[in-house]
Amino acid sequence: QECPVPARGQSLTSSLSLLPGDDPTITLAQARDFARAGKFRPLGAATPSFGFVSGALWVSFDLPASDSECKSLLVIEQSRLDRVDVHVFAGDVERQTLSLGDADVFAARALPHRYLNASIDRPAGRELRVFLRVQSTSSVQLPIWLHTEASLLRLTHQEQAGQGLYFGILLALLLYNFAVMVSIREASYFYYVVYVASFGMLMLSFGGYGFEFLWPRSPGWQNAALPLSIAAVLGSSVAFARSFLDLDRTAPRVARLARLSIPLAGLMGLLALWPGLLLPMTMALNAAMVVFSLLVTVGAVLSAMRGFRPAYYFLLAWGLLITGGVALPLSSFGLLPRTLVTEYGLQFGSAAEMLLLSFSLAYRITLLRNERIRVEREARENLEQRVQERTQALSETAERLSLANQRLAETSLRDGLTGVFNRRYLDQSLPLRFADCVRRGQPIALLMIDIDHFKAINDDHGHATGDDCLREVARRLAGLARSGEEFVARYGGEEFAIVMPGADREQAMALAERLRREIGDKPVVTEDTTLRVTISLGVTCEERPGEESPLHLVRRADRALYEAKRLGRDQVCVA
Numbered sequence: 001q002e003c004p005v006p007a008r009g010q011s012l013t014s015s016l017s018l019l020p021g022d023d024p025t026i027t028l029a030q031a032r033d034f035a036r037a038g039k040f041r042p043l044g045a046a047t048p049s050f051g052f053v054s055g056a057l058w059v060s061f062d063l064p065a066s067d068s069e070c071k072s073l074l075v076i077e078q079s080r081l082d083r084v085d086v087h088v089f090a091g092d093v094e095r096q097t098l099s100l101g102d103a104d105v106f107a108a109r110a111l112p113h114r115y116l117n118a119s120i121d122r123p124a125g126r127e128l129r130v131f132l133r134v135q136s137t138s139s140v141q142l143p144i145w146l147h148t149e150a151s152l153l154r155l156t157h158q159e160q161a162g163q164g165l166y167f168g169i170l171l172a173l174l175l176y177n178f179a180v181m182v183s184i185r186e187a188s189y190f191y192y193v194v195y196v197a198s199f200g201m202l203m204l205s206f207g208g209y210g211f212e213f214l215w216p217r218s219p220g221w222q223n224a225a226l227p228l229s230i231a232a233v234l235g236s237s238v239a240f241a242r243s244f245l246d247l248d249r250t251a252p253r254v255a256r257l258a259r260l261s262i263p264l265a266g267l268m269g270l271l272a273l274w275p276g277l278l279l280p281m282t283m284a285l286n287a288a289m290v291v292f293s294l295l296v297t298v299g300a301v302l303s304a305m306r307g308f309r310p311a312y313y314f315l316l317a318w319g320l321l322i323t324g325g326v327a328l329p330l331s332s333f334g335l336l337p338r339t340l341v342t343e344y345g346l347q348f349g350s351a352a353e354m355l356l357l358s359f360s361l362a363y364r365i366t367l368l369r370n371e372r373i374r375v376e377r378e379a380r381e382n383l384e385q386r387v388q389e390r391t392q393a394l395s396e397t398a399e400r401l402s403l404a405n406q407r408l409a410e411t412s413l414r415d416g417l418t419g420v421f422n423r424r425y426l427d428q429s430l431p432l433r434f435a436d437c438v439r440r441g442q443p444i445a446l447l448m449i450d451i452d453h454f455k456a457i458n459d460d461h462g463h464a465t466g467d468d469c470l471r472e473v474a475r476r477l478a479g480l481a482r483s484g485e486e487f488v489a490r491y492g493g494e495e496f497a498i499v500m501p502g503a504d505r506e507q508a509m510a511l512a513e514r515l516r517r518e519i520g521d522k523p524v525v526t527e528d529t530t531l532r533v534t535i536s537l538g539v540t541c542e543e544r545p546g547e548e549s550p551l552h553l554v555r556r557a558d559r560a561l562y563e564a565k566r567l568g569r570d571q572v573c574v575a
């Protein structure tokens, strides 16, 4: 028969007393002596929380006498204590010795429940004294209650449904994102999937559901699962943050730390499996959780400050998780009201976080894809523009080049001193013009011009003045001989030639005479002096070209020029 309790059970918290210190060598007999000597101290009303305990705690409480013989279910509303030895005394007689804790297989519990529990026989009319010796590698809390089977199940059946929902959400997110991961093979998805899986494992192991439903026969795994899953959560969350937030680009220093912390987390997880290192490594992993959270937060803030949009969502999700994570501690310190949301803050926070991260992953992929499309388009446009620019530049260069060539060709055909055509041009052009005239049946005339007594000018006034004189004469010749296809060339020294395609003898004579006067009538003004210069001209014309060669033409004109010189210069002779 079960001893009656209130509908939601009866808390023993206020009647607990504790032997100060955690000396693991204290025996039951010694503990009882300490109790008789009044060394146990009452714990007060709040749920006793001891953090990590390296030795063993001794706790004691009294059970009042019951009216009739009955059984009470002693429940520690905790699932993660390694070993709790329970000694029940009636006076000096030890009536019952029990052992609870997840160092034993799950089936050893009186009631198959994730909370540690054992059944205590209570004789009628006798007060009982209970001593508990508590040892654990995880942090110790002792919310001790008396329950009946019904009250315990009533207390937790709603919670079970809530937890079922929670793990259902995690499983759905896990499977969905696993499928996406397989199809798009993006690193972020992989880390996310590992993160969700290890977070789920952490919650299963921490809440005792894993031990209750998944590995009831493996107390060893129940012990190892917690540090291992914490290590996996740490490693995968940092790896996820690094990949999702593109930390290598947005916050390179944080990325460097992140790269270091992943193997570090793994190492701590593995070391926890080493006999005797479970407790220190679990403590180290708990501390690492704070440090890693800070690291990820700093990375996310830096990434957001760099304008990386997915970082905002990440920060929001991360904030939800952290808020959820601190809600329970804050509410146990009375800083937040104790409600369903604060009680299960970590569950609410982490489910919201993972849901939001799952959306963010999709959003991020879209964002990155759009970015890639934009970059590709810009690159294409850029390329097209560059090709256009290059083509334009190329055609400009080609134009410049051909202009330069033209100028070069022209320069090579011009006389450097006077600027009129040179002898080479004359030698090339005269046969062509001659042939043109032959073809058209037109006459062609040639004038040979020589400055009179030029040597004397050089001798009297110097070569510079001679050059000035040559330039001036050439300028005047070119000024008059410019109709049609006429051109002036310097034949050599102080001698010039004028080719007149299409001109007959009269026209040639007329031009020759005009030129003679143009030079002889106007003095040539140089920098140093003013000179009177005259020229002699030999004119020849082929009325029906074809019968003679252009060379002949030159010779005849030369002869005429010679004749003009002979007859006294400053005159025109025709041949």
Ligand SMILES: Nc1nc2c(ncn2[C@@H]2O[C@H](COP(=O)(O)OP(=O)(O)OP(=O)(O)O)[C@@H](O)[C@H]2O)c(=O)[nH]1
Residues within 6 Å of the ligand: 417, 450, 451, 452, 453, 454, 455, 456, 458, 462, 463, 464, 465, 466, 467, 470, 492, 493, 494, 565, 569
């Ligand atoms: N300053 C200068 N003198 C030149 C140039 N080319 C040739 N001469 C000079 O021109 C002179 C030609 O003299 P000559 O051939 O004796 O003929 P000239 O003195 O003009 O006498 P005639 O032709 O018989 O009237 C020479 O003294 C050459 O040195 C030139 O480019 N510049």
